[in-house]
Amino acid sequence: MSLNDTASGDRIHIGFFGLRNAGKSSIVNAVTSQEMSVVSEVKGTTTDTVRKSMEILPLGPVVIIDTPGIDDEGSLGEKRIQAARKITMNCDIAVLVTECGRKLQPAEEDLIRIFEQRKIPWLTVCNKTDLCPAEKKEEKENTVYTCALTGQGVEELKEKIGRLLKPDQIKGLLLEDVIRPEDLVVLVTPIDGSAPKGRMILPQQMMIREILDLDAVSVVTKEKQLQKTLELLEKSGQQPALVVTDSQVFAYVRNIVPETIPLTSFSILMARYKGFLTEAVKGARKIDRLQSGAKILISEGCTHHRQCEDIGTVKLPALLRKYTGKDFSLSYSSGREYPEDIQSFDLVIHCGGCMLNAAEMQYRMKQAVQNGVPFTNYGIAIAWMNGILERSIRMLPEMKEITER
Ligand SMILES: Nc1nc2c(ncn2[C@@H]2O[C@H](COP(=O)(O)OP(=O)(O)OP(=O)(O)O)[C@@H](O)[C@H]2O)c(=O)[nH]1
Numbered sequence: 170m171s172l173n174d175t176a177s178g179d180r181i182h183i184g185f186f187g188l189r190n191a192g193k194s195s196i197v198n199a200v201t202s203q204e205m206s207v208v209s210e211v212k213g214t215t216t217d218t219v220r221k222s223m224e225i226l227p228l229g230p231v232v233i234i235d236t237p238g239i240d241d242e243g244s245l246g247e248k249r250i251q252a253a254r255k256i257t258m259n260c261d262i263a264v265l266v267t268e269c270g271r272k273l274q275p276a277e278e279d280l281i282r283i284f285e286q287r288k289i290p291w292l293t294v295c296n297k298t299d300l301c302p303a304e305k306k307e308e309k310e311n312t313v314y315t316c317a318l319t320g321q322g323v324e325e326l327k328e329k330i331g332r333l334l335k336p337d338q339i340k341g342l343l344l345e346d347v348i349r350p351e352d353l354v355v356l357v358t359p360i361d362g363s364a365p366k367g368r369m370i371l372p373q374q375m376m377i378r379e380i381l382d383l384d385a386v387s388v389v390t391k392e393k394q395l396q397k398t399l400e401l402l403e404k405s406g407q408q409p410a411l412v413v414t415d416s417q418v419f420a421y422v423r424n425i426v427p428e429t430i431p432l433t434s435f436s437i438l439m440a441r442y443k444g445f446l447t448e449a450v451k452g453a454r455k456i457d458r459l460q461s462g463a464k465i466l467i468s469e470g471c472t473h474h475r476q477c478e479d480i481g482t483v484k485l486p487a488l489l490r491k492y493t494g495k496d497f498s499l500s501y502s503s504g505r506e507y508p509e510d511i512q513s514f515d516l517v518i519h520c521g522g523c524m525l526n527a528a529e530m531q532y533r534m535k536q537a538v539q540n541g542v543p544f545t546n547y548g549i550a551i552a553w554m555n556g557i558l559e560r561s562i563r564m565l566p567e568m569k570e571i572t573e574r
């Protein structure tokens with residue numbers, strides 16, 4: 170990833186699906202103007218998903234995902250559907266690549282059913298128009314006719330993909346409706362042994378950028394200098410509109426920030442941005458009702474943040490024990506892994522998910538919640554157990570209802 174790149178977790182994911190040989194890889198290559206996937210006349214050329222980052226306007230940064238044919242030999246219907254489900258898991262948009270001149274096959278209809286069930290905006294590409302020039306082309310908003318060999322229809326495809334998401338689906342709310350221009354926001358970012366060398370982590374970078382975009386001012390400090398920072402601001406007649414802290418030092422920071430100043434955490438705002446804050450707040454409250462021996466899944470979205478690993482494997486388990494006085498059975502998952510038998514757990518505590526896109530985080534949340542399993546994240550669980558969750562969500566307009574318990 171170059172310095173100018175948008176992190177994968179913050180890109181819109183567009184999956185290309187269809188039968189083997191429909192021309193998925195050819196279309197993906199034409200869309201990205203690169204030979205990212207191998208193309209051949211042999212059925213089943215693509216055996217693993219292939220990802221490529223690019224920009225599609227007005228969506229902005231996206232990830233294009235080429236997938237294996239969904240009708241792979243020897244696979245039973247049910248298995249095929251499971252495989253497709255898995256791949257659609259982190260797609261914000263789906264493209265079904267079919268061939269001109271033939272009817273939709275059952276496997277393609279299965280795919281459409283999955284897109285519809287998962288409410289993923291989708292469109293159909295009728296590829297290989299050169300092979301059936303006589304076919305009548307219906308003008309439909311969600312259908313595009315293409316010839317991957319000549320590139321015909323590819324620009325139209327990109328335009329239609331760009332129109333599939335509404336502006337409010339493109340970017341979740343972070344601070345836009347909470348702070349005003351010229352407001353002062355204090356960010357508290359501890360730097361301990363597990364912090365990455367020489368840089369800030371993604372949620373911190375995103376928050377600084379958001380504050381700049383909103384013409385507000387950010388003051389960044391470690392927790393040890395927070396007291397001094399607040400004193401300096403007060404002396405100059407300035408009151409912060411908001412303090413955003415790392416969850417790890419929540420308990421320390423809340424004692425320094427007066428009740429009159431709104432206080433929240435990076436975790437809470439990231440859950441909001443990814444669209445699962447309401448569920449995460451409800452999930453955290455369920456910690457109180459867990460019985461001894463309850464099964465808790467601690468799920469990490471990436472495998473390379475030592476800081477998160479430390480919270481998941483050391484700090485959270487210790488806090489859970491101290492807060493509840495009970496012992497639980499803890500399981501761990503990391504990276505792209507997410508257990509199929511989610512219903513066997515009593516609670517899922519997920520990392521902030523900075524490396525996972527909103528679709529995947531929401532999918533993970535829905536998988537849990539639809540199976541009756543409460544779902545929360547590290548920072549929100551920590552805020553709850555420290556008794557400061559209510560205070561930390563009070564300033565968010567959509568939380569009005571949920572804070573009046
Ligand atoms: N005539 C014609 N051939 C095409 C077109 N698009 C793709 N093909 C050919 O169809 C064959 C399959 O294309 P791929 O892009 O590999 O198809 P795929 O859907 O990725 O196939 P799998 O990876 O096997 O699932 C190749 O021989 C392509 O050259 C098209 O628009 N017209």
Ligand SMILES: [Mg+2]
Nearest residue numbers: 193194214215
């Ligand atoms: Mg392919």
